Amino acid sequence: MSRRKYPFYAGASKVESGICEACGNGAAWAVTIQVSWFRGDDDMFLLCEPDRRMAMDKQWKDFYTKIKTQRRLKREAGLTKAQP
Numbered sequence: 001m002s003r004r005k006y007p008f009y010a011g012a013s014k015v016e017s018g019i020c021e022a023c024g025n026g027a028a029w030a031v032t033i034q035v036s037w038f039r040g041d042d043d044m045f046l047l048c049e050p051d052r053r054m055a056m057d058k059q060w061k062d063f064y065t066k067i068k069t070q071r072r073l074k075r076e077a078g079l080t081k082a083q084p
């Protein structure tokens with residue numbers, strides 16, 4: 001039985017373009033984060049280098065706070081745009 005702790009930084013691949021899902025700047029990496037032993041539950045985030053480091057350093061609380069904030073900002077921006 002694996003005693004791996006989750007979340008777990010599983011790896012990253014370089015991307016040429018995209019928006020960082022934690023801060024909204026340009027993304028450099030597509031990072032895979034395992035959240036349980038079910039591979040179907042893996043998360044993939046587009047991240048800039050500083051935010052990838054945050055995940056590598058296991059600063060999960062700060063990391064997921066940034067992801068959540070960024071998602072809310074994006075949703076609010078979308079709602080604003082949808083107004084007639």
Ligand SMILES: [Zn+2]
Pocket residue numbers: 020021022023024025047048049050051
């Ligand atoms: Zn970022």
